[in-house]
Amino acid sequence: MMNPLIRKLERFTRLSDADKRLLQQAATARIVNYDTHQDIIAEGEEPTDVNLILGGWVCRYKQLADGSRQIMSFLLPGDLCDLNIFLLRRMDHALATLTPVTVAKISRDLLQQMLNADPRLTRALWWEVLVTAAIHREWLVNIGRRTARERVAHLLCEIYFRQEAVGRVRDARCELPITQVELADALGLSAVHVNRTLRELRVAGLIDWRDKTLAIPDPAALAAVARFDPDYLHLDFEGERFDAEC
Amino acid sequence: MMNPLIRKLERFTRLSDADKRLLQQAATARIVNYDTHQDIIAEGEEPTDVNLILGGWVCRYKQLADGSRQIMSFLLPGDLCDLNIFLLRRMDHALATLTPVTVAKISRDLLQQMLNADPRLTRALWWEVLVTAAIHREWLVNIGRRTARERVAHLLCEIYFRQEAVGRVRDARCELPITQVELADALGLSAVHVNRTLRELRVAGLIDWRDKTLAIPDPAALAAVARFDPDYLHLDFEGERFDAEC
DNA sequence: CGAAAACTTGAATCAATTCAAGAGGCGTGG
DNA sequence: CCACGCCTCTTGAATTGATTCAAGTTTTCG
Structure with missing residues (x-):
């Protein structure tokens, strides 16, 4: 392994x-x-x-x-x-x-x-x-300043991009083995409202989450809704630079 | 200096x-x-x-x-x-x-x-x-899960205790040289609502903030309102232990 | 197969926001 | 030195986004 x-x-x-x-x-x-x-x-x-x-x-x-x-x-x-x-x-x-x-x-x-x-x-x-x-x-910004719709979309983007960076996305799908209650607890929202918000995103065709799997057919579209900018994840290989210096 | x-x-x-x-x-x-x-x-x-x-x-x-x-x-x-x-x-x-x-x-x-x-x-x-x-x-918890009243009280407690730990509290008073707008931006609230909440705390006798100085006559009382527990600030001198080990 | 957990939806309520307007204080420039 | 503009603070009224409560459906799992 x-x-x-x-x-x-x-x-x-x-x-x-x-x-x-x-x-x-x-x-x-x-x-x-x-x-x-x-x-x-x-x-x-x-x-x-x-x-x-x-x-x-x-x-x-x-x-x-x-x-x-x-x-x-x-x-x-x-x-x-x-x-x-x-x-x-x-x-x-x-x-x-x-x-x-x-x-x-x-x-x-x-x-x-x-x-x-x-x-x-x-x-x-x-x-x-x-x-x-x-x-x-970034979570502080998300919870403090974004609407429920943006907030939910943003966290889903984060989860998706983090997994993509380590090769865990295939066919625009990644794992998401948590409950809506847990998502709500992460977002500072009530579970009921998270549910409604997910429905909105679903009917808009932005996400498809079932069987513990999240599909994001058009990541750029969801990112736009979330105003998501992946910079904060620091996924670029900044180590190259670092390595040269040591 | x-x-x-x-x-x-x-x-x-x-x-x-x-x-x-x-x-x-x-x-x-x-x-x-x-x-x-x-x-x-x-x-x-x-x-x-x-x-x-x-x-x-x-x-x-x-x-x-x-x-x-x-x-x-x-x-x-x-x-x-x-x-x-x-x-x-x-x-x-x-x-x-x-x-x-x-x-x-x-x-x-x-x-x-x-x-x-x-x-x-x-x-x-x-x-x-x-x-x-x-x-x-702790800010994440504060913004995500506490009411405006608790939130404001909590941040004021944090600011007070952080300064107390470095000898910047005297007569239950410390510096607070920021505006209400800035406080609101830190709390994920609107400035208007922060203003109202501060008034509540003021009329309850819990705080007195003017001239860039915050007075908390009874810190324990404000901490109770905020459900503030200073543990997360790690102000205890944990280095003693650490020093012994090196 | 049955119970528990997770999800879904509607209706009523509430906390916080937005909009608006005014008061007070401060610094700057005429 | 006063006037003006700007920023900060304050308060009321209307609105809204999100919560709570409640009930029903679906899924999961032992």
């Missing part, structure tokens, strides 16, 4: 064979499986491992006192959760599965060793953190 | 005299002043320097096509903007001043040298990045 993290990081920087071996080893040492809708880490816990998602979808969320929750990220295979455990003692949010999920647990010490041994890996992981931050910023 | 960045980082980790000298040097090499309401960097630019704020307030924002904008962070003295310039080529957002501002420009190369020379400094800056991310996540 090709490690999806290696694949992702290589989009950014060249990794030596030693790097890859180290990563591959780290990613197979301790594999854990989770069912759908389970917490991987709860808010307030003190994590000791970093979770590398090998398969399935995960979300980052906070639960409020009144029962509502806000999903803050969707994490896909190859994504690394909680790099922050190095520095922040307690989780200020939770991670939960949206589908059955396989993760590799990488201990703090091991990751520390890897980072010490290899500055290139360090920077590759830093890049990962910064791209995540860029996505968070 | 005591460098506010050193002060902040020392809350997290111990810095050697050499570290401090280096930082102090970096922070005085190239000083630039800006007027109120000026862009420090525009969206799309390719920055070459990191900006260290020495005095004044700055915000991070994105402007939308329809003219509305979303402010994504408030940056105070000691805050470092754009650590991401190392890795992301183009700015996917802009930085603007909210008051007259003094900035130290630190060149990419110099910062690179500093990071190479000192892993402790690297981690201290990484911590800075992660705390920023934690604040972004």
